[in-house]
Structure formats: structure tokens, C-alpha cells
Amino acid sequence: MISVFDLFRIGIGPSSSHTVAPMRAAHRFVRTLGEDGVLADVATIEIELFGSLAATGVGHGTDKAVLLGLAGEQPESVDVTTADERFRRLSAEHRVRLPGSPTAVDFTLVLHHRFRPAAHPNAMTFTAFGRNGTVLGSRTFYSVGGGFLLHEAEDAPQDVPHPFTDAGQLLRLAGDGRISDVMLANETARRPESEVRSRLLHLWDVMRDCVDRGCRAEGTLPGGLDVPRRAPALHRRLQQHGASADPLQAMDWVALWALAVNEENAAGGRVVTAPTNGAAGVLPSVLHHYHRFVPGADEDGTVRFLLTAAAVGIVVKRNASISGAEVGCQGEVGTAAAMAAAGLTEVLGGSPGQVENAAEIALEHHLGLTCDPVAGLVQIPCIERNAVGALKAVAAARLALNGDGRHLVPLDTAVRTLRDTGADMSSKYKETARGGLAVNFLRC
Ligand code: SF4
Structure with a gap:
């Protein structure tokens, strides 16, 4: 059973599927890197947006959401008054400091306009590379509306x-x-x-x-x-x-x-x-x-x-x-x-x-x-x-x-x-x- 608190989430505008869920996904990806013990080795992160996230993601703030999520922010607690300025700075520097990581890492954002994933039209893939280009971790998330990510624990039977x-x-x-x-x-x-x-x-x-x-x-x-x-x-x-x-x-x-x-x-x-x-x-x-x-x-x-x-x-x-x-x-x-x-x-x-x-x-x-x-x-x-x-x-x-x-x-x-x-x-x-x-x- 979905809880009332899954359905009503405190978040940041303008979109639950294009802003709230991508920020949560980015945050979760960094947490996974920490759990896998590879955070300190990350040199570059590639963010790929597919389908509707690529088509309207920029207007819907997906780029801002994923960068702030990588920087450790969550939709319910991010300071909305400084979010735009922080995003501008991160975009200009092209580097983001992952929480728990000793240094800032490079990032690239790729929009796949033509590819529409079969599982759900809102897909995003995060891939972390080490200094020699080896893949340290990669994960695809689907944003299925309302800030939900596919296969979340809250969707499991309770x-x-x-x-x-x-x-x-x-x-x-x-x-x-x-x-x-x-x-x-x-x-x-x-x-x-x-x-x-x-x-x-x-x-x-x-x-x-x-x-x-x-x-x-x-x-x-x-x-x-x-x-x-x-x-x-x-x-x-x-x-x-x-x-x-x-x-x-x-x-x-x-x-x-x-x-x-x-x-x-x-x-x-x-x-x-x-x-x-x-x-x-x-x-x-x-x-x-x-x-x-x-x-x-x-x-x-x-x-x-x-x-x-x-x-x-x-x-x-x-x-x-x-x-x-x-x-x-x-x-x-x-x-x-x-x-x-x-x-x-x-x-x-x-x-x-x-x-x-x-x-x-x-x-x-x-x-x-x-x-x-x-x-x-x-x-x-x-x-x-x-x-x-x-x-x-x-x-x-x-x-x-x-x-x-x-x-x-x-x-x-x-x-x-x-x-x-x-x-x-x-x-x-x-x-x-x-x-x-x-x-x-x-x-x-
Ligand atoms: S579903 Fe589309 S038209 Fe309706 S509120 Fe959301 S972005 Fe606007």
C-alpha cells in the first residue's frame, strides 16, 4: 500500500517527475557510490536524460535538480531561495562536490531526445567514472510521476x-x-x-x-x-x-x-x-x-x-x-x-x-x-x-x-x-x- 506520505511530498518546483524525482535519484546514486566504497575514486559523473526528461527537462528544472541532488540536496530540505544561484555556479564551474568526496568531480549532461525507453518515458542514467575511465558505478532510474521512482520500497507490499x-x-x-x-x-x-x-x-x-x-x-x-x-x-x-x-x-x-x-x-x-x-x-x-x-x-x-x-x-x-x-x-x-x-x-x-x-x-x-x-x-x-x-x-x-x-x-x-x-x-x-x-x- 502506498502511504498518504508517499503521495503528498514536500518538494521543490516546478515538476515532481522532472525535478523532485531526479533530485532524489541523483542523491540516491551518490549514496550507492558511498555504500560501494568508491566515492573517493570518482573523477567524472555522466548524467543521461531520456524521453520526456530530455524533451522538457531543461524547462522543468531537471538539470538543476540532478546537480543539486549530486551535491547532497533533497527536495524537502533544499534551500529554494539559493537553489538557482547554486545551480548557476555549478553549471559555470562544470564541477560538483559529492558529499563525502574529498574533491569536486567533473560532470557531463547528455540529453537523448530521440530515444524513448520502453520501461517508462522518464528515464535517467547516472554513471561514475574513475580517473582512468573505468566505470565505478552506473544506475538507471525511472521517474513515474508524483516524485516516485520505480520500484521504490514504498511501492512494496506492506x-x-x-x-x-x-x-x-x-x-x-x-x-x-x-x-x-x-x-x-x-x-x-x-x-x-x-x-x-x-x-x-x-x-x-x-x-x-x-x-x-x-x-x-x-x-x-x-x-x-x-x-x-x-x-x-x-x-x-x-x-x-x-x-x-x-x-x-x-x-x-x-x-x-x-x-x-x-x-x-x-x-x-x-x-x-x-x-x-x-x-x-x-x-x-x-x-x-x-x-x-x-x-x-x-x-x-x-x-x-x-x-x-x-x-x-x-x-x-x-x-x-x-x-x-x-x-x-x-x-x-x-x-x-x-x-x-x-x-x-x-x-x-x-x-x-x-x-x-x-x-x-x-x-x-x-x-x-x-x-x-x-x-x-x-x-x-x-x-x-x-x-x-x-x-x-x-x-x-x-x-x-x-x-x-x-x-x-x-x-x-x-x-x-x-x-x-x-x-x-x-x-x-x-x-x-x-x-x-x-x-x-x-x-x-
Ligand atoms: S501534466 Fe503537463 S499540462 Fe498538465 S500540469 Fe503537468 S506539465 Fe502542465
Whole structure:
């Protein structure tokens, strides 16, 4: 069973698959060299990026991520305020100091644009050479979405009381109870309940900090497109208006919170993958909606929201994919919307059937959504897409709560459709920036 803490990771923008996972992979590779006792003999490290990592890796910060990972950094602890400057220095010097190594070593970065690995489109190989050119170690990692690396320990079976792989099983386990209780029982088999709750509330703190920073940071986003940050102006406008007579003002707030997170993400800031970085704005936005607009919203609701959302994320990850490089944006923003819709329905008192219905509605109306980031940056269409995804999640929760939980299309069918649609989708629309808006958008 995947844990809620595998799904929600504290990381660095702009991409979980292209930034967070590559930094973790590089860090892990250096650790392996240390365990093998060859660290002191390394003279050069070659980093090879394949598939989607080669196609959009530079725009998504993969080069920065792997160098900082080799230098010993981890996504959850790297100082995001100095990361860009350190990357510029490392790139200029063309040398990196591996932790535990007496001297800095040379590195080369090779992008294999034409080769698409069969195992997964996001592949990277690290090779360490000694002074005479001998290979001291080599390892290939696959970044499978949401910051996960293929075959990680957290993907291994673990002893939990309520294992489930699909939504049908989850519903049977929940019975007349609550989906968040199923998840809580699984999580407390791994760590004390007090720790589960405090870690989830810490994730919520990080999400709120991200929104706060996004609402204050003025200017344009990096990368060359000169995309202006819109959250600060919208935030000021909403604050000036106070409680407005506009019945749709809540929509502006939901859009604001998502914009704030995704603008921070695009700027390489600190975000929580939910379930990915590109889709990191949906869930915090809907959770802010809960806290601002639902009377009686409290910490227990936050915990239940996140646990329920994670249950849906696990179902999608197990049976389809949360990787844009594998199935397009339906697997990223679509999954995030389904997770957020489920979480909101749970804390609004929905039955397990209504929760599952909300997730299905949100996912169904993202099916077929392609990934076509302009200039390979996580900005257009990603930032607005999160705002719209959050609004869809709220609408899906309300639609489900207005029903009785009975519906024709099960969530498992929508997930299977996501997987099949992703398999049929041209690679042009899978995080390669070779189709859609990425090629049709012309700047004046
Ligand atoms: S289009 Fe969607 S999947 Fe692609 S980079 Fe943007 S947010 Fe991620």
C-alpha cells in the first residue's frame, strides 16, 4: 500500500517527475557510490536524460535538480531561495562536490531526445567514472510521476489492515463508515496516530505557506515567456471587496489559491506534490475553500480531507498513472481534481458512495486532457488549468452531495478509461512540448 506520505511530498518546483524525482535519484546514486566504497575514486559523473526528461527537462528544472541532488540536496530540505544561484555556479564551474568526496568531480549532461525507453518515458542514467575511465558505478532510474521512482520500497507490499487496490474494494472496506477511517487505520499500522495527524497538519501548513507566498510575490515567472504572476493582484482585489454581494465570489477565491500555488511552483518554490507538482494547486485550493467557506471547518476535517484524497490518488496510481509523461494531464490535474472532490465530499459529510461519485465526476471530465506545456515550462496551460481543476472539483463534490451516491459509471471505470486513453495518446501530448499549445502558441 502506498502511504498518504508517499503521495503528498514536500518538494521543490516546478515538476515532481522532472525535478523532485531526479533530485532524489541523483542523491540516491551518490549514496550507492558511498555504500560501494568508491566515492573517493570518482573523477567524472555522466548524467543521461531520456524521453520526456530530455524533451522538457531543461524547462522543468531537471538539470538543476540532478546537480543539486549530486551535491547532497533533497527536495524537502533544499534551500529554494539559493537553489538557482547554486545551480548557476555549478553549471559555470562544470564541477560538483559529492558529499563525502574529498574533491569536486567533473560532470557531463547528455540529453537523448530521440530515444524513448520502453520501461517508462522518464528515464535517467547516472554513471561514475574513475580517473582512468573505468566505470565505478552506473544506475538507471525511472521517474513515474508524483516524485516516485520505480520500484521504490514504498511501492512494496506492506502489512496494513485494509489493503485495497481499486475503488470497489475501498468502498467495501468503508461499508457504512468513512473512507478516511480506512486510510487512517492503514496509516496507524505504520506510525502512531498522533504522528499521522501532526504530519498531515504539517503538510497543510506547507500548503498554506505556499499560498501566502504566492499571494505576495509580484513580477514575472522565470523561463523566458514573461508570464506575469496574477495571484497578488487578484488577492488584493478580493481583500478590498471584502464579503461581496457577488454570489460567485467564492469561485474567484478558489482560482486565486490555485494560481498562487502554481505560480510558486513555476518559480521553483516550495510546494507539496498533490499528487504532482504540476497539479499541486488543486488540492490546497479546495482545502482553503473548506476552511474559508464551510462553517465548523477544523483540523480533524483537514486530516480527513487529506486521507480521503490520498485514497483516490492511490487508486489512480495503482490502476493507471499520475504521470503526465505517461498519460497526459488527465493523470495529473484530472487526478488532483478527483482527489480534491473526494476530500471535500468527505468533510461535508458525504457517504462513501458520494465520495466515490465525486471523484468519478471530477475525473470523468478531465479524460483525454493532454500535456502540452508551452516552451517546456510548467506555466501555460498548467497554472490556469489548476484553477479550473479546483473549480471542477468543488462542482463535482456538490453534484455528488446532491445525489444519493448511486451513479452509473464507477470510479474504477473512469480510471481504466484514463489508462486506456493515455495509452492511445500520441507522445506529442505527453510532456514533450511537441504538440498542442506548445507548438500552436505564437508570441507577438
Ligand atoms: S499540462 Fe498538465 S501534466 Fe503537463 S506539465 Fe502542465 S500540469 Fe503537468
